[in-house]
Amino acid sequence: MTYPVITVAPDAYTQLEQLGTKAKFWYPYDENQKALFKAGRPGTGENWAEKVCCELARLLGLPHAEYELALWRGTKGVISPSLVPKNCRLILGNELLAWVHKSYEPAAKYKTTQHILRRVIAVLQQQIIGTPTGWVCPPQVSNAVGVFAGYLLLDALVCNQDRHHENWALISNPELGLTLAPTFDHASSLGRNETDETRIKRLNTKDQGYSIESYVAKARSGFFENKSSTKAMGTMEAFRECAKANIAAGQYWLDRLHALKDSDFSAILGEIPDDFISPEARGFANAMLRINRNRLLSLNGTHQT
Ligand SMILES: Nc1ncnc2c1ncn2[C@@H]1O[C@H](COP(=O)(O)OP(=O)(O)OP(=O)(O)O)[C@@H](O)[C@H]1O
Numbered sequence: 001m002t003y004p005v006i007t008v009a010p011d012a013y014t015q016l017e018q019l020g021t022k023a024k025f026w027y028p029y030d031e032n033q034k035a036l037f038k039a040g041r042p043g044t045g046e047n048w049a050e051k052v053c054c055e056l057a058r059l060l061g062l063p064h065a066e067y068e069l070a071l072w073r074g075t076k077g078v079i080s081p082s083l084v085p086k087n088c089r090l091i092l093g094n095e096l097l098a099w100v101h102k103s104y105e106p107a108a109k110y111k112t113t114q115h116i117l118r119r120v121i122a123v124l125q126q127q128i129i130g131t132p133t134g135w136v137c138p139p140q141v142s143n144a145v146g147v148f149a150g151y152l153l154l155d156a157l158v159c160n161q162d163r164h165h166e167n168w169a170l171i172s173n174p175e176l177g178l179t180l181a182p183t184f185d186h187a188s189s190l191g192r193n194e195t196d197e198t199r200i201k202r203l204n205t206k207d208q209g210y211s212i213e214s215y216v217a218k219a220r221s222g223f224f225e226n227k228s229s230t231k232a233m234g235t236m237e238a239f240r241e242c243a244k245a246n247i248a249a250g251q252y253w254l255d256r257l258h259a260l261k262d263s264d265f266s267a268i269l270g271e272i273p274d275d276f277i278s279p280e281a282r283g284f285a286n287a288m289l290r291i292n293r294n295r296l297l298s299l300n301g302t303h304q305t
């Protein structure tokens with residue numbers, strides 16, 4: 001069995017989405033909802049990476065945007081039904097941080113050193129921000145920071161290098177107030193833009209410095225430790241920091257990860273149709289997931305890997 005590929009009608013688009021780097025548009029999905037078609041850049045594995053991360057988020061029990069593989073006028077992409085209910089509004093991380101910190105520059109591009117993890121945690125710790133609506137929050141997770149720690153565990157698992165300030169958000173609901181939005185946009189992960197040649201070399205090398213272990217250790221999050229940091233925090237480090245703000249939640253997400261098996265990773269990768277992913281990309285992503293799972297589980301002593 002492979003994941004379905006949804007055909008989007010050639011003239012379906014009703015609205016362009018300006019944010020983000022990929023070509024995308026909104027179209028009517030059903031009576032109540034619109035969906036985003038997003039075309040992964042040719043020569044990259046952004047489409048399969050998005051789908052794989054969505055399925056991993058599901059297994060981990062995280063609130064997440066749904067993604068299906070898709071085809072529009074012969075262009076491969078993914079679709080994602082809007083996670084913003086009617087009459088509600090998405091407040092992206094940059095807008096939120098600019099409310100709180102007058103000097104924050106919301107228009108600063110992606111890798112702004114103002115995107116400091118400590119600040120994000122401090123904002124999400126405000127009791128006024130609820131956990132995602134419609135998602136049953138486990139008691140151990142308890143608040144928005146606890147949920148966010150789960151997003152950062154997913155980022156560390158898949159080496160998502162793109163959790164910048166427009167890739168996390170709140171939802172403002174006139175009736176329910178502010179809640180953390182489900183996690184979205186995980187396409188920059190799992191070595192999706194490496195060539196198959198590089199993948200094979202890295203999978204087979206005896207040179208430790210060129211190994212997949214070294215490769216995953218270099219993954220950087222979209223967060224900085226402070227304004228004068230010269231590089232972004234590592235994905236593992238970002239999870240660890242956030243988990244300190246809600247220790248029970250961090251442990252809960254590690255327990256969920258512990259319950260996943262290597263066969264879960266192979267099964268998800270195996271369900272991506274062959275015309276969306278190469279065997280080399282499957283093997284490389286699989287190795288990354290296994291290594292990152294062990295790295296995460298070794299963060300505490302309670303799990304045997
Ligand atoms: N399922 C969704 N529901 C509601 N809004 C969404 C959804 N998916 C994406 N968006 C909105 O569209 C914007 C762009 O989407 P997305 O981040 O997936 O695109 P991208 O081109 O991959 O971005 P990037 O440049 O960060 O890689 C998001 O910042 C968000 O505002």
Ligand SMILES: [Mg+2]
Pocket residue numbers: 020021166167185
């Ligand atoms: Mg984005």
